[in-house]
Amino acid sequence: MKIVLDAMGGDTAPDTTVAGAVRAAREMPVDIILAGDRPVVERQLARYSDRPGNVSILHASETIGMDEPPVASIRKKKDSSINVGIAALRNEQADAFVSAGNTGAVVSAATLNLGLLPGVERPGIAITLPGLKGETMLIDVGANINPKPVHLLQYALMGEAYARFVLEQPNPRIGLLNVGEEETKGPEFIKETYGLLERAGINFAGNAEGRDIFSGEYDVIVCDGFVGNVALKTAESLAYAIKEVLKRSYGMSPITRLGAWLSRSAFIALRKEIDYAEQGGAPLLGVSGVCIIAHGASSAKAIKNAIRVAYESARHDANRHLAEAVRSYAPT
Amino acid sequence: MKIVLDAMGGDTAPDTTVAGAVRAAREMPVDIILAGDRPVVERQLARYSDRPGNVSILHASETIGMDEPPVASIRKKKDSSINVGIAALRNEQADAFVSAGNTGAVVSAATLNLGLLPGVERPGIAITLPGLKGETMLIDVGANINPKPVHLLQYALMGEAYARFVLEQPNPRIGLLNVGEEETKGPEFIKETYGLLERAGINFAGNAEGRDIFSGEYDVIVCDGFVGNVALKTAESLAYAIKEVLKRSYGMSPITRLGAWLSRSAFIALRKEIDYAEQGGAPLLGVSGVCIIAHGASSAKAIKNAIRVAYESARHDANRHLAEAVRSYAPT
Numbered sequence: 001m002k003i004v005l006d007a008m009g010g011d012t013a014p015d016t017t018v019a020g021a022v023r024a025a026r027e028m029p030v031d032i033i034l035a036g037d038r039p040v041v042e043r044q045l046a047r048y049s050d051r052p053g054n055v056s057i058l059h060a061s062e063t064i065g066m067d068e069p070p071v072a073s074i075r076k077k078k079d080s081s082i083n084v085g086i087a088a089l090r091n092e093q094a095d096a097f098v099s100a101g102n103t104g105a106v107v108s109a110a111t112l113n114l115g116l117l118p119g120v121e122r123p124g125i126a127i128t129l130p131g132l133k134g135e136t137m138l139i140d141v142g143a144n145i146n147p148k149p150v151h152l153l154q155y156a157l158m159g160e161a162y163a164r165f166v167l168e169q170p171n172p173r174i175g176l177l178n179v180g181e182e183e184t185k186g187p188e189f190i191k192e193t194y195g196l197l198e199r200a201g202i203n204f205a206g207n208a209e210g211r212d213i214f215s216g217e218y219d220v221i222v223c224d225g226f227v228g229n230v231a232l233k234t235a236e237s238l239a240y241a242i243k244e245v246l247k248r249s250y251g252m253s254p255i256t257r258l259g260a261w262l263s264r265s266a267f268i269a270l271r272k273e274i275d276y277a278e279q280g281g282a283p284l285l286g287v288s289g290v291c292i293i294a295h296g297a298s299s300a301k302a303i304k305n306a307i308r309v310a311y312e313s314a315r316h317d318a319n320r321h322l323a324e325a326v327r328s329y330a331p332t
Numbered sequence: 333m334k335i336v337l338d339a340m341g342g343d344t345a346p347d348t349t350v351a352g353a354v355r356a357a358r359e360m361p362v363d364i365i366l367a368g369d370r371p372v373v374e375r376q377l378a379r380y381s382d383r384p385g386n387v388s389i390l391h392a393s394e395t396i397g398m399d400e401p402p403v404a405s406i407r408k409k410k411d412s413s414i415n416v417g418i419a420a421l422r423n424e425q426a427d428a429f430v431s432a433g434n435t436g437a438v439v440s441a442a443t444l445n446l447g448l449l450p451g452v453e454r455p456g457i458a459i460t461l462p463g464l465k466g467e468t469m470l471i472d473v474g475a476n477i478n479p480k481p482v483h484l485l486q487y488a489l490m491g492e493a494y495a496r497f498v499l500e501q502p503n504p505r506i507g508l509l510n511v512g513e514e515e516t517k518g519p520e521f522i523k524e525t526y527g528l529l530e531r532a533g534i535n536f537a538g539n540a541e542g543r544d545i546f547s548g549e550y551d552v553i554v555c556d557g558f559v560g561n562v563a564l565k566t567a568e569s570l571a572y573a574i575k576e577v578l579k580r581s582y583g584m585s586p587i588t589r590l591g592a593w594l595s596r597s598a599f600i601a602l603r604k605e606i607d608y609a610e611q612g613g614a615p616l617l618g619v620s621g622v623c624i625i626a627h628g629a630s631s632a633k634a635i636k637n638a639i640r641v642a643y644e645s646a647r648h649d650a651n652r653h654l655a656e657a658v659r660s661y662a663p664t
Contacts (some may be wrong), residue, residue: 069516132573145511146519179477179561184401187478187558210565211409214573223562226519229511230559231566233542238567242462242574 009101020303115226282305339434352635424516
């Protein structure tokens with residue numbers, strides 16, 4: 001299996017991306033192709049004396065910045081690492097694409113150059129979050145900020161198939177993000193989606209609330225990209241604030257620090273809970289090809305984990321199952 | 333000053349509400365009026381041997397449950413503690429009303445029975461959240477799930493006035509919740525609001541993101557009630573999950589527990605960050621009367637703090653300033 005990684009994408013690329021690729025190449029039975037500026041990437045790779053043989057470079061002379069306008073930049077920078085990586089996927093030189101770069105640019109490039117799965121009208125970003133009772137996949141967290149009810153229906157069908165066939169959950173529980181549990185709650189747009197999900201032939205468990213995103217009560221929660229994006233960033237922001245508060249407190253006294261060291265098992269569990277970005281990448285569901293979006297601030301470990309998500313998606317032939325789920329949709 | 337508290341509202345009412353009222357009565361120069369079923373409330377009060385003289389009961393024979401349909405229940409249960417409390421406010425028997433009960437019922441009762449401030453079309457719930465660099469007020473978190481841009485403009489004007497005159501911030505920075513910083517981002521509805529806020533004669537600092545809710549970079553962040561509600565509950569859910577993870581870890585070994593005790597200053601700071609519900613109530617801005625909404629799961633301390641928010645709002649004559657801000661709005 002071949003996975004192409006956008007070596008130039010991310011807040012600390014290419015250092016972190018190359019480090020993550022090297023770790024992934026050692027742990028997984030995959031060939032990693034680094035899309036990026038050859039001399040720059042080569043210099044990073046040269047730092048590894050025991051450089052793995054299953055890492056190669058695919059030259060891309062341009063880089064799209066994290067804040068560049070997505071559609072304009074992928075049109076203008078034809079030879080950007082994102083375009084070159086997506087092209088490798090389209091030309092079947094690779095089985096999956098991973099990027100921690102400009103999310104909007106990745107979504108646009110994938111949509112325009114790979115096309116969508118049959119029957120899918122819009123792609124959605126599906127992020128997996130840890131919860132007390134298990135993981136929850138939230139879809140969409142920002143690809144589609146103005147969706148129609150039918151788009152949310154397609155997210156539910158694809159999320160269900162992904163949870164079932166890639167995450168290997170036997171009967172995924174699907175929820176619809178709303179402001180209350182009752183069917184009558186929420187704006188018209190959400191009530192209409194509720195009706196569609198009820199008749200979608202999936203295990204639809206009704207409305208979920210913001211509090212369910214970390215409760216683990218649902219395997220998949222469907223929402224519009226605007227709300228999903230805000231919820232995700234709110235959670236990140238709170239997690240960051242909590243980490244900062246703890247860090248500052250550590251600085252206070254040697255006793256406090258000793259205490260923190262003694263109770264490190266608690267802190268390790270805590271860090272695992274709040275560093276969900278480390279868990280890996282978010283699949284862009286609905287495009288014709290395995291595309292994984294990683295957080296811009298990904299560490300090497302997070303990049304490695306995103307590559308693992310790509311590996312699992314490709315290994316389980318995710319898109320065949322997603323297309324099948326959307327195609328075989330018949331309202332009950 | 334007289335503050336009427338919905339003694340029957342909240343997950344653990346009337347135990348917790350009465351306990352909070354007693355604490356508030358001891359600490360603040362206010363008379364607390366407990367709206368609720370007299371024998372039930374009297375029984376709770378009787379538990380305090382040193383019962384303060386500035387606590388009284390206003391009989392209300394009915395109670396609206398936390399999950400009852402808001403509008404129908406306030407119409408049907410004329411003598412509910414929410415209706416009786418709001419009526420006391422309307423009849424000028426009280427200066428403020430506080431409830432940890434059914435939020436929708438409080439919003440409906442206040443809107444229908446108190447009316448709105450001149451020029452205000454919809455009320456909004458404004459919650460204050462702690463951040464690394466200071467507090468941020470998020471408005472609206474659920475009163476209005478389908479607002480028009482002009483409603484968000486009114487939230488911005490009222491939030492600005494509240495921050496300035498009640499929270500005593502000299503020049504509040506206002507942000508608009510969106511999925512990116514650039515003016516061109518987001519759905520049409522948000523872009524239109526952006527234009528209105530630019531011309532509102534306030535210190536509008538542009539788009540804020542979900543991550544800014546806990547950054548403290550903005551004094552007031554304006555959003556629609558659907559998104560605000562989801563963001564708030566997401567944060568609560570993550571905070572809860574983190575507390576649970578820590579609790580479970582404490583159970584693991586005496587060494588871990590000793591460590592946690594030694595580093596308790598860190599944990600106290602952490603608890604302060606994540607227990608923002610303890611900070612008190614959320615003013616319902618836009619109704620003609622001081623109405624404070626507390627979390628359904630409020631502790632006695634949280635109830636006391638919500639009463640303090642009511643006290644501060646009434647003391648600073650919040651609604652006069654809010655009405656003035658909306659009335660004197662002139663696009664620049």
